[in-house]
Amino acid sequence: MVGAVSSIKALWETRIRRVQEEEDEQRKRKRKTRDGATGRLSVGVWEDRAVLARLKQKLQTEEGRLILRIEHEEWKTLPSCLVQLSQVHEWHIHRTGLQKIPHFISSFQNLLALDLSRNGVTEIPKEIGKLTQLRELLLSYNRIQFVPEELSSCESMERLELAMNRDLNQLPDQLRNLKKLQHLDLSMNDFTCMPDCVVGLPALQWLDMGGNRLQLLPEDIHRMETLHTLWLQRNQLEKLPDNISRMKSLDTLVLSSNRLTDIPPMMEDMSNLRFVNFRDNPLSLEVTLPSRRTKSEEEEEEEEEEEDDREMFGREFMKIYIQEARKRATAILNMHRVQC
Secondary structure, three states, X not given: OHHHHHHHHHHHHHHHHHHHHHHHHHHHHHHHHHHXXXXXXXXXXHHHHHHXXXXXXXXXXXXXXXXXXXXXXXXXXXXXXXXXXXXXXXEEEEOOOOOOOOHHHHHOOOOOEEEOOOOOOOOOOHHHHHOOOOOEEEOOOOOOOOOOHHHHHOOOOOEEEOOOOOOXXXXXXXXXXXXXXXXXXXXXXXXXXXXXXXXXXXXXXXXEOOOOOOOOOOOOHHHOOOXXXXXXXXXXXXXXXXXXXXXXXXXXXXXXXXXXXXXXXHHHHOOOOOEEEOOOXXXXXXXXXXXXXXXXXXXXHHHHHOHHHHOOOOHHHHHHHHHHHHHHHHHHHHHHHHHO
């Protein structure tokens, strides 16, 4: 009996010891897993802190504005920890290879200027519309093909630059709601016509659509009452609408390297026009500027001030061309009358 009891006791002691060993092993595994997760979390936290510290080194204060300036570094993406710097007023991020504007851009309610020129941005996120204080959006030399209608909610926008995005060829009609937009650069893209929303911008003063594929200008271009500078070089324009002469604020008009064969006679009365360029167009008439007599020193100084007027294919050329065209038209008409 004593032997049997001893055997049973030994069996139970063995079972209890195994259970305890299994429980100890399980506790060790849990502790190891917990410590590992904590370690990973700690690594992530420290990485964020390191990146944030690096970003803080890029901050500058200019004229009371806090500016984030990054140039010639590799930042293809922007970390989410950047939202901790939401008080920043301007981003200037150039030549970093940035591929995407983060959706958390909407957290930067104090943002006044967003300059991401010369990167690889392919999309403007819809969240951009929440930046109601944004005054400048500069995205030239990127890869944007589409502009979201939400951009029209940026009611404080004064300057928008989308030059050299190449495949960009249309804008949402809602952009006419940018009531304060004064400066718009759409040069070196793929537009074949001037978007109606552009003609409808009430405060627009400066427009560059050079280097596109424009074939015609809108007949109601005179609706652009506040426009003073219009760049249309290197397009495919074959004629100008007569109503261009009704653009009373226009003082600079660049039309070089198009397909124009004539100059509208009505443009002769555009006294507000200070600079115009018709160079490298297949104009139907050959006109040269008359030579000037020898001037005194005072007159030479005045002549320097009028240099733009005397430039070949400039303003004076335009007036002489229109006068010559009118003379030839009158001569042809008189010839027909004589023959009749």
